[in-house]
Amino acid sequence: EVQLVESGGGLVQPGGSLRLSCAASGFTFSSYAMHWVRQAPGKGLEYVSAISSNGGSTYYANSVKGRFTISRDNSKNTLYLQMGSLRAEDMAVYYCARGEGVMDVWGQGTTVTVSS
Amino acid sequence: EIVMTQSPATLSVSPGERATLSCRASQSVSSNLAWYQQKPGQAPRLLIYGASTRATGIPARFSGSGSGTEFTLTISSLQSEDFAVYYCQQYNNWPPPWTFGQGTKVEIK
Numbered sequence: 727e728v729q730l731v732e733s734g735g736g737l738v739q740p741g742g743s744l745r746l747s748c749a750a751s752g753f754t755f756s757s758y759a760m761h762w763v764r765q766a767p768g769k770g771l772e773y774v775s776a777i778s779s780n781g782g783s784t785y786y787a788n789s790v791k792g793r794f795t796i797s798r799d800n801s802k803n804t805l806y807l808q809m810g811s812l813r814a815e816d817m818a819v820y821y822c823a824r825g826e827g828v829m830d831v832w833g834q835g836t837t838v839t840v841s842s
Numbered sequence: 843e844i845v846m847t848q849s850p851a852t853l854s855v856s857p858g859e860r861a862t863l864s865c866r867a868s869q870s871v872s873s874n875l876a877w878y879q880q881k882p883g884q885a886p887r888l889l890i891y892g893a894s895t896r897a898t899g900i901p902a903r904f905s906g907s908g909s910g911t912e913f914t915l916t917i918s919s920l921q922s923e924d925f926a927v928y929y930c931q932q933y934n935n936w937p938p939p940w941t942f943g944q945g946t947k948v949e950i951k
Binding site: 759761763770771772773776778783785787821825827828829830832833834835 | 874876878880884885886887888891892897927929931933936937938939940941942943944945
């Protein structure tokens with residue numbers, strides 16, 4: 727079964743850091759670009775970050791540029807999002823998704839709460 | 843950055859009726875347009891890609907059309923399980939962003 731499972735969310739204070747993970751299974755992870763998409767409470771989907779299949783190319787939304795780092799370990803079939811200098815507006819459910827453009831497989835999401 | 847605009851924000855439809863959702867891109871995205879369905883507490887699910895191709899397992903009552911800047915998702919006869927929020931997304935070129943519309947909520951009339 728093709729599956730993505732996120733982990734690493736939780737409660738963090740403003741200015742703090744958190745690392746999200748996304749474990750992939752059931753497909754050749756190294757063949758696909760991967761993405762992070764977030765959804766603030768009661769809001770729509772926001773595209774956050776992307777990484778090419780070999781990790782050589784990355785993208786960040788302006789809202790997270792300089793604070794978040796996307797990476798992947800193809801030997802471990804795992805995608806990461808290192809988040810730093812967290813703000814209240816980063817509070818959201820974070821989804822990882824697979825796809826070369828179209829996101830055809832999504833994880834169930836992990837919740838990040840930023841609060842003192 | 844390409845801006846995606848969906849209309850209406852909310853669509854009230856009776857079960858069995860047709861629903862028509864619109865999505866407009868601020869510049870041409872060719873046919874690089876996807877539609878997703880999201881139910882409360884769930885991750886988005888891919889419905890349509892390439893503007894008109896149904897994803898695996900998606901019922902035939904869902905159809906997509908359009909190209910360039912104007913796109914439509916049609917649900918021919920709404921079932922109870924179709925009441926949800928629908929997002930369009932463009933994926934025209936690498937690098938991203940592959941922006942989403944703000945969503946259309948389809949609710950029971």
